[in-house]
Amino acid sequence: MLIPTVNNINTVTDLRVNTIALLDEVDKSGSKYIFQRSQPRAVILSIAEYEKLAQRFEDLTDELRANQLIKLPKGKGKTLSEVQREYGV
Incomplete structure (x- = not known):
């Protein structure tokens, strides 16, 4: 489960000012929480993490069906x- 910690939280300002560096961190860590005015605003996932979650969702959907x-x-x-x-085949 993704849990916000000091290591995976950034602000909207961080995202605006250091976009490339933040995306590099996302590639390494898998995800980052973006906060605005001390409130969670968004989550950024690496492609690998997104694909893993999408595959898991597909597997669970297939199992349910x-x-x-x-x-x-x-x-x-x-x-x-x-x-x-x-x-007629």
Whole structure:
């Protein structure tokens, strides 16, 4: 879980003044919290961290959908040859 700490918090001013340096830090640490007037305003993620989270989300979504499909009532089904005839393949 991403938790704001002294090491991963920057201000909007830091972002505006030192954008490249802050992005370099994000590449190393994975994320930075951006605060404005002592309030959390945004989170910047490295590409690697974003892709990891996106992949995890996709995996969980696939798992949820698979579990939903397992609970559906089972039908008669069709053989491959029946499907091929039906679609003219």
